[in-house]
Amino acid sequence: MKPLRVILPVVLVGVVVLLVLSRLSRGAEADALRVEREALRREAVERGAVARGLSGPAGVEEAQAVVRWWLDAVAALRNRHPGAAAAEAPAPSKARQPEKASAEAAYRAYAAERLDALRAGYAPLLSAADQGLRLDVLAIGPGEHPDTHERALRLDFALWGAPRRLERDAQGARAAVRVVVPVAFRQLAFRFLDAAGKTYGEMTGSGEPYLVMKDPERLSPELPPGVVLGTWWVEPFPREAARVELAVGVQVQGLTSAALTPAFRWEVPVREDWKLRPGETFRAETREVAPEAAPAR
Structure with a gap:
């Protein structure tokens, strides 16, 4: 029994030392991952x-x-620090209200979806640059609107170049830090042209996306920084539309009252799956086009 009483404390000390060293090693790896x-x-x-x-x-x-x-x-980076990367997990929602917790879960699912789409290949359908910002319309296609469950058009986009800044809200001895991306989507407008090139109808909205991640790396550290990701849902286009003019207005606020107001415009053919189904009615604004005046002799 005496040898056991001597050996047991030594073994326990050894186990404690190994646990401490293991924890220190994991902490050092996690710190290295964050820095890199x-x-x-x-x-x-x-x-x-x-x-x-x-x-x-x-x-x-x-x-x-x-x-x-x-x-x-x-x-x-993940391969260099496999232990720290595997230990990373989304922080549990701090929202006490079920609605806020549900919204945060929806955003995390959306972030995972956008990351999968980027991994599948970055191939914008439409692209334009203005005033130092770049807007890529990544995809346009039919789907079920998440709220109305009606058939609608989904437009996914990526906005490059919006600045971000850290704001610290002092609360006693502690200060809460939040990321602010001062970008607003002011307008999303469509003008539909018939086969003769005349205006058939228009659809204009405020431009505010259904979902937008202005600081996407907060939700997934693997999403690229400096890129705002979002999605619009709009009504399907009228069957009479042969081409569509799409315009997006954005405002980026500076530290003063100055602001950038880039505008992005495209004109593209309307695909069949972007249109209403036969028999469905276009509910947005239509316009009667006056006949062109005969040329003077």
């Missing part, structure tokens, strides 16, 4: 500078290269 990820985010914002200023195919190629580089870099 922050450096990676800063580099991503700098690499995206060219993509933010380019329109056309060159801008699309640059944005694709940045997204591809980011996803590869994040995967390499």
Whole structure:
């Protein structure tokens, strides 16, 4: 019994030492992951500078290269620190009201969906740049509206270049830090042209997306920084529409009263699956086009 009384404390001390060393090692790995990820985010914002200023195919190629580089870099970072990356989990919702907790869960699911879409390939359907910002319409397609459960059109987008700043709200000895992205979507407008090129109808809204993540890396550390991701839901287009003019108005507020007001416009053919089904009625504004005056002789 005496040898056991001597050995047992030694074993217990050894176990405690191993546990402490293991915890310190995990903490050091988690710290290294955070430091490297922050450096990676800063580099991503700098690499995206060219993509933010380019329109056309060159801008699309640059944005694709940045997204591809980011996803590869994040995967390499995860492989360098597998333990810390595996231990990361979404923080539980602090919302006490069921509605707020449900909304946060919906945003986390949306963030996971957007990340899967980026991994599948960044291929914008429409792209334009103005005043140092870039707007990519990633996809347009039919779907079921989450609220009305009616058939609608879903437009997914990515806005590059919106600034962000940290605001600290002092609360006694502690200060709460929140990320502010001073961007507002002012207008989303459609003008429909018939086969003759004449205006058939219009559909204009405030532009506020149904869902928007202005600081997406808060919900998923693997989403690229400096890119606002969001989704609009709109009514399907009239069957008479052959082409559509799409316009998006954005406002980015500076520290003073100054603001950027970039405008993005496209004109594209209307696909069949963007239209109402036969027999359905277009409920937005239609316009009677006056016949063109005969040329003077």
